[in-house]
Amino acid sequence: MGGTRFHLNKVDWKKIGTGFLIAMSGPFVLWLGDATGQIDVGLLTPTIAALIATLVNVIRKWAADNSGR
Numbered sequence: 001m002g003g004t005r006f007h008l009n010k011v012d013w014k015k016i017g018t019g020f021l022i023a024m025s026g027p028f029v030l031w032l033g034d035a036t037g038q039i040d041v042g043l044l045t046p047t048i049a050a051l052i053a054t055l056v057n058v059i060r061k062w063a064a065d066n067s068g069r
Helices: 010-035 042-066
Strands: none
Touching: 010 042
16 A cells, blocks of 8 residues: 555645635634624624635635636
């Protein structure tokens, strides 16, 4: 057997890091709003955090896909 089945290279780690930052963008925005007293969404916090993270990913993909045109 090859032994590299579970090997992660630099590209893999970069993708993992990017995914982590995108996933954390939603909770960070909500935390920032809560810390400044500007946002209080109560029980909708997890849903809104997921929506913000998804929006950040959409914007990132759109910018990357349109940068070469």
